Amino acid sequence: MKHIKLVIxxxxxxxxxxxxxxxxxxxxxxxxxTLTILLRHPVRVKAAGRTDTGVHAEGQVVxxxxxxxxxxxxxxxxxxxxxxSDIVAKKANQVSPNFHPRFDATSRVYRYLIDNRPTPSALLxxxxxxxxxPLNVEAMKQAxxxxxxxxxxxxxxxxxxxxGSTVREMKRIAVVKRGGxxxxxxxxxxxxxxxxxxxxxxxxxxxxGQREPEEMHSILEARDxxxxxxxxPPHGLCLxxxxxxKRRCTNHGTAEGGRExx
Numbered sequence: 190m191k192h193i194k195l196v197i198x199x200x201x202x203x204x205x206x207x208x209x210x211x212x213x214x215x216x217x218x219x220x221x222x223t224l225t226i227l228l229r230h231p232v233r234v235k236a237a238g239r240t241d242t243g244v245h246a247e248g249q250v251v252x253x254x255x256x257x258x259x260x261x262x263x264x265x266x267x268x269x270x271x272x273x274s275d276i277v278a279k280k281a282n283q284v285s286p287n288f289h290p291r292f293d294a295t296s297r298v299y300r301y302l303i304d305n306r307p308t309p310s311a312l313l314x315x316x317x318x319x320x321x322x323p324l325n326v327e328a329m330k331q332a333x334x335x336x337x338x339x340x341x342x343x344x345x346x347x348x349x350x351x352x353g354s355t356v357r358e359m360k361r362i363a364v365v366k367r368g369g370x371x372x373x374x375x376x377x378x379x380x381x382x383x384x385x386x387x388x389x390x391x392x393x394x395x396x397x398g399q400r401e402p403e404e405m406h407s408i409l410e411a412r413d414x415x416x417x418x419x420x421x422p423p424h425g426l427c428l429x430x431x432x433x434x435k436r437r438c439t440n441h442g443t444a445e446g447g448r449e450x451x
Contacts (some may be wrong), residue, residue, distance in 0.1 A: 190254050190255065190256050191254065191255055191256070191261065191283050192252060192253075192254055192283065192284050192285065192286050192288060193252060193253055193254070193255060193261060193264065193281055193282070193283060193284070194250060194251075194252050194281065194282055194283075194284040194288060194290065195234075195250070195251050195252070195253070195264070195265075195278060195280070195281045196248055196249070196250055196278075196279045196280040196281075197216075197220065197246065197249050197250075197251060197276060197277060197278050197279060198245075198246055198247045198248070198249065198276070198277045198279055199216050199245065199246050199249065199275055199276045199277070200245055200275040200315065201216075201240060201242070201243050201244045201245045201246070201423070201424075202243060202245075202275070202315050202424065203275060204216050204219075204242065204243075204275070205242050206239065206240060206241045206242045206244070207236055207238070207239045207240045207246075207249070208236075208239040209221075216240075216246075216249075216276060217234060217236070219272070219273055219276055220234060220251065220272070220276060221233060221234055223268060223271045223272050223276075224253065224255075224268070226271060227257075227259075227264075227267055227268060227271055228255045228257040228259070229257065230255070230256065230257070232253050232254075232255065233253065234251040234252065234253045235251060235252050235253070235289065235290055235291065236249060236250070236251045236290055236291065237249060237250040237251070237290040237291050237294050237297070237428075237431040238291065238297065238380075238428060238431070240426075240428055241423055242423060243422070243423035243424045244423045244424075244426045244427070244428070245316065245424075245426065245427040245428070246427060246428040247427055247428065247429050247430070248279075248298070248428060248429050248430040248431055249428055249431070250290040250294075250431045251290060252284065252288060252289070252290045261281050261282060261283050262281065262282075264278065264281040265278035265279060265280060265281050290431070293433055294379075294431050294432065294433055295378065295432050295433060295434045295435075296360055296376050296377060296378050296431075296432045297376065297377065297378075297379065297380060297428065297430070297431050297432070298374065298375070298376045298428075298429045298430040298431075298432070299374070299375050299376075299380070299385045299426060299427065299428055299429060300372055300373070300374045300375075300426075300427050300429050301318075301372070301373040301374075301375075301385065301386070301389045301421065301425045301426050301427075302316055302317035302318070302370060302371070302372055302425045302427075303317060303318050303319075303320055303324070303370065303371040303372075303373070303389075303393070303425060304317040304318065304319045304320070304369065304370055305320050305321075305323065305324050305366070305369050305370065305371050306319075306321070306369035307321045308321075309321075310369075313370070315424055316424060316425065316427070317370065317424075317425050318389075318393075318421055318422050318424070318425040320393065320397075322397060324371060324393065324396030324397060325395070325396045325397075325398065326364055326366045326371060326396065328395050328396060328398075328401075328402045329364045329371075329373075329392045329393075329395055329396045329402075330364045331402040332391075332392055332395045332400075332402035332403075332404070332405040333362045333363075333364055333373075333392060333405075334362075335402075335403075335405040335406045335409060336359045336362055336388065336405065336409070337359050337360075337361070337362060338358065338359060339356060339357070339358045340356070340357070340359070340409050341355050341356050341409070341412050342355055342356070342357050342359075342381055342384055342409070343355040343412035343413070343414070344387075344408050344409060344411055344412055344413055344414055344416055344417045345381060345383075345384045345387040345388055345391075345414070345417055346381040346382060346383070346384060346387075346414060347381075347382050347383035347387065347414065347420065348382075348414070355381055355412075357377050357378060357379055357380065357381065357384070358377060358378045359375065359376070359377045360376045360377060360378070361374070361375070361376045362374065362375045362376075362388075364392065373388075373389055373392065374429070375388065376432075383420050385426060386420045386421040386422075386423065386426060387414075387417050387418065387419075387420050387421075389421040389425070389426075390417075390418035390419040390420050390421040391405070391408065391417050391418030392418070393418065393421065394418040394419075400418075
């Protein structure tokens with residue numbers, strides 16, 4: 190038996206999230222169905238994170254076991270001939286038996302897109318949150334810097350998932366505007382439920398002048414979801430990359446629980 194690590198991308202628009210749900214179309218259901226057909230034996234996958242309805246991915250990582258003799262490097266090409274067009278297999282390699290795509294990850298990178306023009310782009314409507322009012326990007330950048338480092342992100346944690354500790358390490362966060370599109374890129378060791386989207390919603394309120402950039406510090410310190418901004422819609426969020434490497438032994442929330450980011 191071979192243990193395979195597979196990197197996939199998907200357009201989350203028409204999926205009810207990644208995780209299998211009875212009677213609903215999900216990424217996991219489509220992927221496992223296609224792998225079972227291709228490999229000619231039942232397949233169940235483990236994933237780096239269970240993205241929510243409408244959230245996209247460029248670098249989701251899954252793993253599975255197979256006894257099929259198809260060369261590992263040919264798996265993506267073979268899979269893509271059978272997968273629906275809104276899922277793409279990008280890269281495959283054989284990994285050690287004890288590899289786990291979620292627990293072995295050292296960080297995740299998410300990107301959120303905002304279409305900040307008076308008239309929305311027809312091509313971005315599935316992948317960016319349209320905000321017609323001008324956003325103060327410099328104020329958003331200033332506020333984002335308060336999130337760097339190890340903090341208790343309880344103010345950015347939605348109810349519905351009990352992960353234990355709400356301490357996480359934000360390794361980097363960048364707010365960039367090109368033309369009329371603003372991208373917010375976040376890399377953390379792990380994300381709480383809706384954490385990325387609540388951060389974006391709070392930054393947008395700052396960009397609109399409804400809050401001062403310095404308020405981000407007090408929002409963090411409050412450890413209270415009610416003081417942070419609204420949750421940004423899911424369709425602007427994309428899981429860009431899951432990183433692996435030597436893990437540090439810390440107590441800063443490196444063990445991930447159930448759902449993440451969205």
